[in-house]
Amino acid sequence: MSNEKITTQMNTFTDTLKAGLDAGETYVDLINQLIETDDAEQLLGAANKLSVYELKNDFVKYPFQYQPQDYYLVLASRLLQFHNNESLETSIDDAGAVSARLNQLGNSAKFQFVMDKSKNGGALFTETKTNEALFYLNLQKRMMRFNNRSLVNLFVEKLSEVTTIIQIQQAINPLMTLAHYLQTDLGFSVDLGILDTSNAAKYYLLNKHMGLEVIDKLFVSTEGTDYMLMNLTNETGMSLQMDSNSKLTLSSGRESWAFSVSDEKEAVSFFDILIRFKLIRTWFMDNRASLEIKSDPMIFKE
Amino acid sequence: MTEENSQENVIDVISDQITIKMQYLQNLQAAVSNHDDKLVYSLLDSRRYASEILHTENVENDVTVASLVDNLSDELSHYLSANIIKYLGHRYPFFYYEEFKQGHFRVYFGNWWDRREFGELDVLNVRFIFDETEYEKLSTSFALSKESKRYNTAKIDQISEENDHLQDLIDSQATREAKKNEIQEELKEVNNKNGMPWESGKQKEARQELIDQLSDLEDQDDQARGAKKQIKDNEAKVLVLSKENTILSYEQKSIIDTFKNFETFEAANRSLYADYLAFLSSEKQVTDHE
Incomplete structure (x- = not known):
């Protein structure tokens, strides 16, 4: 073997080794940035890079690395911490898997991000026992989309037996707070779905051909209660005064039926109505095939 | 020729x-342009006005005069409707009106999901002309509510019972299959038995008995086949009947909220003309005062 050859080979080796060490150093820097920065953009930048970071090298082996979804969770919990909200408690198990609890729910629910395998990229904030994906987050495209079907499955159906209404509402709060700061601090486009409290929010039904007998059933179930299901005057649909403050409407637009909720302070969402009023909850769950609320169809395929 | 019939006379x-x-028409014209609705009413039906408002009997209605404006009744009704509907809005907050042609008003009970058309408002005579069938339903359900019963409950119960029976037929399919197999086995046995000649009568009887049982079970199978659809149809019927119950309960609730009971509501309907004209006078006094 000539000297030239070994020189070339050693050069290649050291270059590759150096690249591996550099990659490790960058990885360390990015992780430090993720956990230390006080700046939202810096935080997002680190999480975004880490989530696609390749730490592979022929000569340098790093036996432990976090999973891409872990950075999403750290981002979410840290962004909340920036605003003094400690609701999303992250923890790491012996195998190194990162998960989080919403402290309002105690141990009845555990969350992790799950990478979206579709071409959209991004990750889904998922409850691990029930596999309900509550929202979708894409750091690259700066978007957040809530999943209405899963919100109902988890909070209205599954957790309602082990938690109180107040606990559920309190558990939803940090998620909405997160959505708020993703929007204001980082310019995310956010679809809150049934959590949207604005009066202008329309919660569209997935089923475009809901039969009027579904409303008939609600009408019948108000008999003997203080509720009176009213007819809309200028369009097809119904309205129901839920309490002195909030009113629920279901109306037929040009393309599809949609719920809306109006209240003076714009503080009540369709989700709140489902959680708080048994009359609506029972009717909604009994007629879910007709009443299911649509989520962003680009993300949540039905 | 008598004097009365003389030309000058x-x-x-x-x-x-x-x-x-002319005087009548001038009075009416003035009353309309001043929007003195009370005066308009008194001119349109002086006898009723005298009897119900002035409490003087035997005033002849001058039919020949009032009939002068017969061909204007739609216009007059339309003109008078604005105030009376405003007034009725307070007294009967649960009635809604639709002018389906000039001066003619349909009355709807409530603006809730699936309300009923309840009759018409006769503006010129200040009265409701309720649809007899609809009114009867309401009055019956008020009577029933005293016994804590509802209008369609008996019918709903009957259909529900039928559905229970149909469901039983569907659920007992497997039991029936087993029973049919059993009977067929027995039939084979009976057929294969070479009994004594004097036994053939009994054997025939036993055979017939089994065949009857079998055809009975097959009838039930037939029924069970259509049962699913029948149950669905019945459920739709129950929904219609329940809806009617709900509508009637909303109506009762509205009447109780406003009038305390059905009797007071009926009394108010009877005295509507007097009450409305009294209201118009009191309102006029207020405006005159101002």
């Missing part, structure tokens, strides 16, 4: 009558 009569008519 007839001219006087005509002249007097025309003056009366």
Whole structure:
């Protein structure tokens, strides 16, 4: 073997080794940035890079690395911490898997991000026992989309037996707070779905051909209660005064039926109505095939 | 020729009558342009006005005068409707009106999901003309509610029972299959038995018995086949009946909220003309005062 050859080979080796060490150093820097920065953009930048970071090298082996979804969770919990909200408690198990609890729910629910395998990229904030994906987050495209079907499955159906209404509402709060700061601090486009409290929010039904007998059933179930299901005057649909403050409407637009909720302070969402009023909850769950609320169809395929 | 029929006399009569008519029309014209609805009502039906408002009997309705504006009744009704509907809005907050042609008003009970058309409002005579069938339903359900019963409950119960029976037929399919197999086995046995000649009568009887049982079970199978659809149809029927119950309960609730009970509601309907004209007078006094 000539000297030239070994020189070339050693050069290649050291270059590759150096690249591996550099990659490790960058990885360390990015992780430090993720956990230390006080700046939202810096935080997002680190999480975004880490989530696609390749730490592979022929000569340098790093036996432990976090999973891409872990950075999403750290981002979410840290962004909340920036605003003094400690609701999303992250923890790491012996195998190194990162998960989080919403402290309002105690141990009845555990969350992790799950990478979206579709071409959209991004990750889904998922409850691990029930596999309900509550929202979708894409750091690259700066978007957040809530999943209405899963919100109902988890909070209205599954957790309602082990938690109180107040606990559920309190558990939803940090998620909405997160959505708020993703929007204001980082310019995310956010679809809150049934959590949207604005009066202008329309919660569209997935089923475009809901039969009027579904409303008939609600009408019948108000008999003997203080509720009176009213007819809309200028369009097809119904309205129901839920309490002195909030009113629920279901109306037929040009393309599809949609719920809306109006209240003076714009503080009540369709989700709140489902959680708080048994009359609506029972009717909604009994007629879910007709009443299911649509989520962003680009993300949540039905 | 008597004096009364003399030419001059007839001219006087005509002249007097025309003056009366002109005066009537002038009065009405003035009343309408001043929006003095009370005066308009008194001119349109002086006898009713005298009896119900002035409490003087035996005033002849001058039909010949009032009939002068017969061909304007739609316009007059339309014109008078604005105020009376405003007034009724307070007294009967649960009624809604639709002018389906000029001066003619349909009355709807409530603006809730699936309300009923309840009759018409006769503006010129200040009264409701309720649809008899619909009114009867309401009055019956008020009577029933005293026994804590509802209008369609008996019918709903009957259909629900039928559905229970149909469901049983569907659920017992497997039991029936087993029973049919059993009977067929027995039938084979009976057929294969070479009994004594004197036993053949009994054997025939036993055979017939089994065949009857089998055809009975097959009838039930037939019923069970259509049962799913029948149950669905029945559920739709129950929904319609329940809806009617709900509508009636909303109506009762509205009447109780406003009138305390059905009797007071009926009394208010009877005295509507007097009450409305009294209201118009009191309102007029207030405006005159201002």
